Each structure stands twice: as C-alpha cells, then as structure tokens.
Amino acid sequence: MEAFWFVQVLKCYAPAQMPSLRLLKMPLFGSTFSPKKTPPRKSASLSNLHNLDRSTREVELGLDYGTPTMNLAGQSLKFENGQWIAETGVSGGVDRRETQRLRRRNQQLEEENNLLRLKVDILLDMLSETTAESHLMEKELDELKSVSRRRK
Template sequence: MPLFGNTFSPKKTPPRKSASLSNLHNLDRSTREVELGLDYGTPTMNLAGQSLKFENGHWVAETGISGGVDQREAQRLRKRNQQLEEENNLLQVKVEVLLDMFSETTAEFQIMKRELEELKSVNRRRK
C-alpha cells in the first residue's frame, strides 16, 4: 500500500453502444418518409355511420353530403347566415342612432315648449 499513492482507481467505462441500431438515420429525408410512413394524409373518422375528414380546419363529410345537406349548400347557407347577421348588426346600430336622434329632438322640443310657455306668461303679465 502506497502511502501517498492513488488508492482509488476506477475502471474505465466501456464505450457506449450506438443510439440506433438501424441505419435509418443515415438516409435522406424523402427515403425516411417512405420507410417510416410519415405521410399520414388527412385524418378521417366514422361517426354515426358517416365518414368525415378534416380539411382546412373543418370536419367535412367525405361523401359531400352532411346530414342530408350537400356540403356546398351548407357552405352557402353559412355564408348567407353571416351576411344576415352583419345586416342585422347594421340595422341595430341604425335603430340606436335614430332613437338617440329622437331623444335629442324630444328634449329640444320640451325645452322650446317650456320657453314658449314662459314667454306667454310674461306677455300676459304685461297686458
């Protein structure tokens, strides 16, 4: 036993095994997509006997008919519904403006009526 020597000498660790035993990491991207099947396509599901697929952020019927309504017809109805909602909002704003105008006119009329009555009373006192 050495007095000032190194008594602790750990064994060297064995080299690590390769992270992947396959050579897929050496392949280019397109070959990997073919090998691993990374092209999933559009998500589809079957719900209540109807097949749906996910396109452009919305679920649409694969057959083109959703609940007995043609998909184009449903899209047209959605667009028409939005137009009607916008028209309804515009008409509500117009009604509010007209009510404000009516209130202002009524208030002005009441002020003028009061002034007229005061002028009449002043005129009667002078006579």
Template sequence: MPLGLFGNKFSPKKTPPRRAQSLSNLHLDATESKAEFGLDYGALKVSLGGNQVAFENGLWITETGGGGSSHKEVTRLRKQNQTLHEENNFLKLKIDILLDMLAEQSAVSHFHENEVRQLREAKLGTKKR
C-alpha cells in the same frame, strides 16, 4: 455461511446475444420506401352512417350524403348566415341612430315648449299690471 453455496444473488444473468436483423429495408429507394412505410397515404376518408367525408385542406368535406346536406349547400348557408348577421348589425346601428335623433328632437321640443310657456307667463304678467 459461504457465498459459494447459494451463489451471488446480486449478479445479473448474462443476456443471450440478439439475432441479426434484416437490413434489407434500409436499401430501398424513395418510391419503394413510400410504398413500404405508407408515407404517401392520400386524402383521409371516413364513412359514418352512410355519409362519407374527406379531410381536404383542413376542412371536412362531404362526398356522399345519406340525408345530410352537401358541402356546397353548407357553404351557401354559411355565406347567407354571414350576410344576415351583417344586415342585422347594420339595422341595429340604424335603430341606435334613429333613437339618438328622436331623443335630440324631443329635447329641442321640450325646450321650445318651456320657452313658449315662459313667454306666455311673462306676457300675462305684464298685462295684469
């Protein structure tokens, strides 16, 4: 069969030329490009269930509260929680030290009791002779 009859299946069609794009946005100065492309977006704010929070300096800060705690109260509670953890660790350390002291005194007491018992037995043993 001749190729001319059906045409060449594998030759791609030519694409139509593209229309010229507007280059007007390339001629903007810095302030216009910020306004045009949104590079200066400010603080990120989100409102969920009546509570509005803002993302500032890497932290979510509550701006309005619909029954939730304020940022100051949360910060105060975190500081108090940290203080209580430190106090708890200090008290655990004190208990460990007191238990060590008690074990030492108990060992000394048992040693003295055994020594007194041995001396009494030795004294009684010499009297019977």
C-alpha cells in the same frame, strides 16, 4: 350588564346553604366564544405523471384519444383544425356547396342585422334629441306666456 342582573337575582333567591349557586354564571353571559382549533391540512399528494414523457403516458395510461368525433342526426362529424368536418363526402343529403351557400347567406343576414341595429340606434338618438328640443321650446313658450300675462 345582563350578567350582573342575573347574578343579583341568584343572590336574592338562592338559599344560604347553596353558595355555589350564588356565583353561577350562564355560559351565554359569562364565557367567551372559543372555537376548537382545526387540525392542520394534509399535504397535497403530488402525482408523478408530470415526470413521464408524452409517449410513455400514452402507452401506460392510454392518453391517445385521436380526433374527436360525433354522430349528429345520422351525420358523422370529426373535429379537425378547429372545424367540424363531415367524414363522408355527401352526408345526409347536404353537400359541401349547400353548406357554403348557407354560410354565405348566414353572413349576409348577420351583416344586415348589424346594419339595422345601427340604424335603430341612430333613430333613437335622433328621437331623443328632438324630444329634448321640443321640451326646451315648450319651456320657453311657457316662460313667454307668463311674461306676457304679467305685462297685462
């Protein structure tokens, strides 16, 4: 509809000696959107590292990292069997017994925290139940009052 209007305006105002302007269409109105085609993707390069056996990879590429170690607050730790273990017997003044005591205390506190959360949930359930019952009683009381007023 808009393209037709634009062409009509051009026909009225375009001079007779410029017939090409009469049929001029703006790209916004007449042409359709046709994006350029994207070139095909290059095939992914496949590495031959997966063909090498483990020992060859370790020798050629240096993939033998050993156990992970870190130094944290002057304490050297290594990762073995899923746990961080201190490399020295007494590290930074914290011995193994102290660590075990702290772990037990941490476990106790976590259990106590879980118990307290359970108690809070139970208390909230009790509170909501009591609130619902009180609302029902208030509603019944209001209904009884309205019935008694009607009788008078």
